[in-house]
Amino acid sequence: MADVDSLIKEKIAETLVEEFFKEAGFYVLRLGKESATNPLASIEQFVKTCKGNFNFQKEDADFISPLTYLQKLPTFVVLAPNGRMEFIEVKFRHNALLLESDDELFDVFARGSLVVVNQTVDDSIIEVGCDEDKQCLSALKTSRLHIWNEFETDDEDELGLGVSPLTFWLTQEFEIEKKELFDKYERLAAKWLSRN
Numbered sequence: 743m744a745d746v747d748s749l750i751k752e753k754i755a756e757t758l759v760e761e762f763f764k765e766a767g768f769y770v771l772r773l774g775k776e777s778a779t780n781p782l783a784s785i786e787q788f789v790k791t792c793k794g795n796f797n798f799q800k801e802d803a804d805f806i807s808p809l810t811y812l813q814k815l816p817t818f819v820v821l822a823p824n825g826r827m828e829f830i831e832v833k834f835r836h837n838a839l840l841l842e843s844d845d846e847l848f849d850v851f852a853r854g855s856l857v858v859v860n861q862t863v864d865d866s867i868i869e870v871g872c873d874e875d876k877q878c879l880s881a882l883k884t885s886r887l888h889i890w891n892e893f894e895t896d897d898e899d900e901l902g903l904g905v906s907p908l909t910f911w912l913t914q915e916f917e918i919e920k921k922e923l924f925d926k927y928e929r930l931a932a933k934w935l936s937r938n
Contacts, residue, residue, distance in 0.1 A: 748834065754934045755834040755859035756817055762887075762927045763830070766912065766920055769821040773829075814850050822916050829854040834935070836861045838888055838905070845903060848892050856890040857908060861935050881907040886931040887924070 763770050816831040831847045833840070835858050847854040863886055882888060887908040892901040912918040 751861070751935055752832075752834045755931075756832045758859060758927055758930055758934070759830065759832045759857050759887075760818060762908075762923070763818070763820050765923055766918055767823040771819045771821075773815045773817065773819055814846060816847055816851060816854060823918075824916060826916070827853060831856045833858050834861070835859070837863055838882065840890070845890070848901070848903070854892070855911075858888045858890065858905075859931055859935065860886045860888065862886075878906055878910060881910065885909070886928055886935070 760770050760772070816829040818830040818832070820828050820830055822828070829847065829851045831844075831854065833844055833856060835841075838858060838860055840856075840858065844856060844858075847856055863883055882905065885907040888905050889908045889911045890903055890905045891911070893904050895902045906914075909921070909924045912920070912924075
């Protein structure tokens with residue numbers, strides 16, 4: 743039986759991320775197996791908004807059955823103000839620790855990102871993704887909102903997985919700097935997801 747407390751916090755995390763992206767100016771469409779019962783009403787508007795310029799599956803991904811594909815749908819697809827589309831999977835975790843299955847998104851979907859909303863963060867956070875960037879690592883240790891993305895490595899055939907605070911990613915990828923908005927959602931995450 744599922745842990746009800748964790749299920750509730752997962753839904754809170756999804757809502758926080760959805761509303762954050764909306765307030766940041768993104769168009770947000772809920773996907774995910776939990777939302778796949780009737781996404782048709784929103785898909786028409788999404789296709790119009792992105793002018794049909796999107797791919798759901800990675801070009802080099804192995805074929806998967808439609809049922810498996812539906813089971814792996816990310817939580818959202820978002821369209822940035824600049825027209826760039828991203829798949830966003832949301833997870834609720836503790837101190838940025840991922841489960842082994844959390845990176846399945848990257849096997850199937852092009853432009854996938856994993857937003858992790860953390861119950862707690864502290865100095866024991868795993869030091870990955872930021873390499874030499876001390877400012878990034880320091881921000882990871884204080885931010886509850888992290889984003890994991892694939893990146894190209896020196897080996898052309900391999901992709902790495904890196905993490906950064908969500909605010910860093912928005913600034914680097916979309917030139918969106920909304921510190922007040924980010925701080926608001928950090929406070930909301932602390933309020934609703936802290937250990938009780």
